[in-house]
Amino acid sequence: MNPLVKQRQQTQLNFQQGEANIIVGQAEACPLPVEELASLRLDSPYVVETFEDGLTAIVLHLYIHGRHYNLKRKRAQALVHNVDGETSFLNEVQRRRDIQALKDSPRTAKAFAPLVTTLYANYRLGFILSPWIDGKPLASFSREIFRQIFATLFALEQAGLMEWDLCPGNILYDGRNIHLFDFGYMYAYNPLEHYNSDGLASPAFHAAERLETRNVFGYLLRYQDVMSPADQLALFRELKETALDSYTQKLIWLKQNYAQPLIIQWQTEIIERWEYALDNERSLKNLFISESFRSHCLDIADDIHGKSCTTMTLKRIDKVITMLATVFLQLENNGALLFDNATLSQIELIKKYQAYRHLAKQYQQS
Numbered sequence: 506m507n508p509l510v511k512q513r514q515q516t517q518l519n520f521q522q523g524e525a526n527i528i529v530g531q532a533e534a535c536p537l538p539v540e541e542l543a544s545l546r547l548d549s550p551y552v553v554e555t556f557e558d559g560l561t562a563i564v565l566h567l568y569i570h571g572r573h574y575n576l577k578r579k580r581a582q583a584l585v586h587n588v589d590g591e592t593s594f595l596n597e598v599q600r601r602r603d604i605q606a607l608k609d610s611p612r613t614a615k616a617f618a619p620l621v622t623t624l625y626a627n628y629r630l631g632f633i634l635s636p637w638i639d640g641k642p643l644a645s646f647s648r649e650i651f652r653q654i655f656a657t658l659f660a661l662e663q664a665g666l667m668e669w670d671l672c673p674g675n676i677l678y679d680g681r682n683i684h685l686f687d688f689g690y691m692y693a694y695n696p697l698e699h700y701n702s703d704g705l706a707s708p709a710f711h712a713a714e715r716l717e718t719r720n721v722f723g724y725l726l727r728y729q730d731v732m733s734p735a736d737q738l739a740l741f742r743e744l745k746e747t748a749l750d751s752y753t754q755k756l757i758w759l760k761q762n763y764a765q766p767l768i769i770q771w772q773t774e775i776i777e778r779w780e781y782a783l784d785n786e787r788s789l790k791n792l793f794i795s796e797s798f799r800s801h802c803l804d805i806a807d808d809i810h811g812k813s814c815t816t817m818t819l820k821r822i823d824k825v826i827t828m829l830a831t832v833f834l835q836l837e838n839n840g841a842l843l844f845d846n847a848t849l850s851q852i853e854l855i856k857k858y859q860a861y862r863h864l865a866k867q868y869q870q871s
């Protein structure tokens with residue numbers, strides 16, 4: 506286990522067991538007494554709708570005295586399967602505190618506008634209150650949407666925060682702007698010394714990778730029957746061009762802030778790889794293949810690890826098995842085989858994902 510991650514988990518588990526509290530904002534910002542919000546029944550007339558998919562919290566859409574709110578409430582009994590899941594509510598309250606401070610500071614307020622406001626949060630009372638965001642999950646992507654997402658992730662990284670879970674349910678779009686509001690898996694790190702909140706252990710994880718892995722390649726797989734390969738590649742090009750702009754700005758920022766040479770080298774290599782790919786259609790197709798394979802493998806690993814598989818997990822596994830059977834050499838040559846996968850032969854990999862298929866069927870959640 507990564508020592509940095511272990512340390513963070515231990516500190517959070519200790520905090521959970523202790524008595525110290527974290528409060529964000531003022532109770533006066535609440536439309537009802539805090540005890541009432543903490544224990545509001547699901548059949549209360551204030552409750553417009555509920556979202557009960559979360560393992561550690563449930564989300565209530567409230568309408569009180571003419572205003573819409575979001576009440577995220579810790580479950581009395583968490584339905585968790587791992588430490589990060591178990592501590593995700595505490596983690597979110599910690600991040601709400603960090604982000605609200607950045608929203609309140611005039612220097613960072615604008616860059617943090619896409620992150621939801623916390624009206625009030627109280628860890629021990631077990632709830633977080635935010636304004637309701639009038640938006641919908643992204644139904645499609647555009648250059649402007651990618652730009653907003655990468656700009657927000659860059660602002661977070663500059664503040665030393667890494668968002669891991671950019672799944673479709675965690676980004677809302679109001680027709681003009683994107684909004685982020687679920688910080689259960691956003692961790693603090695030092696961007697000048699570390700690749701991400703895993704330290705120097707896994708250079709594979711970064712903002713564009715997270716968006717591709719948790720979101721965009723799932724979207725492309727879901728719509729593969731209605732989007733032609735050319736449409737898919739065009740969307741991938743928009744993503745990479747926008748990411749390239751953002752990563753180039755980040756490289757400048759890293760240099761201006763005396764980042765470690767290793768970090769500057771890592772950022773430079775990512776940029777060079779994308780620049781090369783964007784230069785001609787064939788290398789872009791190659792990059793598409795390796796990034797899609799990498800994305801599916803990482804997302805499958807997350808689902809299997811969290812025992813939270815869906816029909817999408819099965820779809821991803823089938824895609825991975827097909828790719829292993831058809832473009833294995835290309836995947837191997839392009840560094841798309843990560844972690845344990847890099848040590849396995851083609852046949853071993855096919856067997857591994859066939860075994861995952863059985864597991865994913867057992868772990869079906871929806």
Ligand SMILES: Nc1ncnc2c1ncn2[C@@H]1O[C@H](COP(=O)(O)OP(=O)(O)O)[C@@H](O)[C@H]1O
Nearest residue numbers: 556558559564575635636637638674675686687
């Ligand atoms: N402030 C908000 N405004 C509007 N919808 C929200 C807001 N916060 C959450 N939601 C909706 O509730 C769902 C679950 O909330 P989220 O914070 O992602 O919880 P979970 O930790 O269970 O994933 C989201 O996918 C989104 O649709």
Ligand SMILES: [Mg+2]
Nearest residue numbers: 559674675687
């Ligand atoms: Mg969520």
